[in-house]
Amino acid sequence: MLVWTRTSRSVLVVLFVVVFGVIVVAPLAVIGLAAVAASWRGVLPGGLTGAHLAAATGGDALASALVSVQTALIASAGSVLLGGWAAFALHGSRGRIRRLADGLLHLPMAVPSVVVGLGLLVAFSHPPLLLNGTRWIVLIAHLVLVLPFSYSTVSAALERADPDIALVAACLGASPARVLLTVRLPLALPALAASAGLALALSMGELGATIMLYPPDWRTLPVGIFAQSDRGALFAASASTVVLLGLTLVGLLALNSVRTRAAER
């Protein structure tokens, strides 16, 4: 191994704890603390209160949270459907057309979300397809932004999968449709669940495109948090962020249980 002596190992671990603590643990812990802090002028918050969290789960904040959840569910479902579809359709093919399609499907990953938002504004602000000012434009933006990740997750899993199982099924006389429905899709279920989770988490936290596009009646939680932070309501913003994280976590855990159950079979 690389580290031989007890001292050097302890030094390394202490250094690790400090760096990891400052970089990863502190920001998460502080958001949690700020969400329940009555005030914060010293090193530690002065007194705890549940008022911010209560406010973040009612009224306007609750409406924003519901909008975010709906947006994320729709975007995630759409992207798993379309991304999974593309991954299955392109799986096993080679050559220039495949590379082109692959590149096209990955492309939105490389473009800043703000630019995706600006593009949708420029393209759909006038007839024939007037989407600006409706919630559809937000849903489309989220779908476009998370689709590459869903596609990429499912596609990578298909590349790794054992091709023999589907081949055996086909040799035993199963039609391509039957192989797809009874063999390849069930085998890919863990990857589909993983891609749904990824899309859900990305959509819940999306800010760049949404802030360019959102109509007044479809304001997502991150946009609401920006409004709070912008007017200096930092405790309220922290509480809303904790709600956002909690909702994301619930979704991820639910999808994770689907994944483990599918993997066990």
Added chain:
Amino acid sequence: MSVEAVTGAAQESPAVPAGTAPAAPARGTGRRAALWALPPLIVVADFFCYPLALVVAQSFIAETGGPTLAVWADVVTSPEFGAGVARTVLIAVGAAAGCALIGTFLALVVSFAPFPGVRLVSGLVAVLPAVPGFLIVLSFTFLYGSAGALNALLGGSLDFLYTPWGVLLAEITLFTPFVMRPLVAAFGQIPRARLDVAASLGARPWRVLWQVVLPEVRPALAAATCLVLLMAANEFGIVLFIGAKDVVTLPVLVYTWGIVTFDYPAACVVAVVNVVLSLLLYGVYRWVLSGRGKRRARVDED
């Protein structure tokens, strides 16, 4: 979001070296596959490619409707634009370097000097990409803001949050897991015997690290660093939430000119420049991922 949270997807690719994937069943030609893939491709073309093309076109159209280069000339010579390009590039390079350094260190300790609680660390690192960037800024306000915990502790007036350093630190915090996770995976694939042999031949730990361990993970580190470069160049939430007047990057400039001042053509020019920069970085990332990864795999087979 932008590419704010490229998680599993992007990280799984290095684990699958191109060319070593099992041969998939021959399912018709590429053309038939592309035909089946048409529905999702049409969605991408309609709602991504077409709007992007319009953004490019809009940047060349005058208010009277004729073609013009005037908008470009105006924007490119404006001081905000120049400062924005410089800030974007500097912050991205700084964030990539910082993440590469810190991520490598963290991954090294997790892989080669594991301690009780290392599973908890991996769990936290796995969840972190689901965290939106603005969370980091909010917590930094409480930690490092002028009335924050650190200033209360030091009794001084440390005020770096609303400078480029604040953005840099926030982005390093956000993106370090994207270096750490693939590196932990890559370190795990190095046979321990190889390290022991090097050590038993008399190489000091530093030399083993430099000459055996790091060369082995160089492709993974290069790919992860490129990815951070791309994500940092596209980062929006952190810069917006920090909201310092003199820390404006290209994505924030697109937002400010497009939404706050409603100057669509100017915003489109900035967007085009930003997209070109991002695609360049993305091209390098894909090239590192495939080309160098492939070469590495071939060397291993020899």
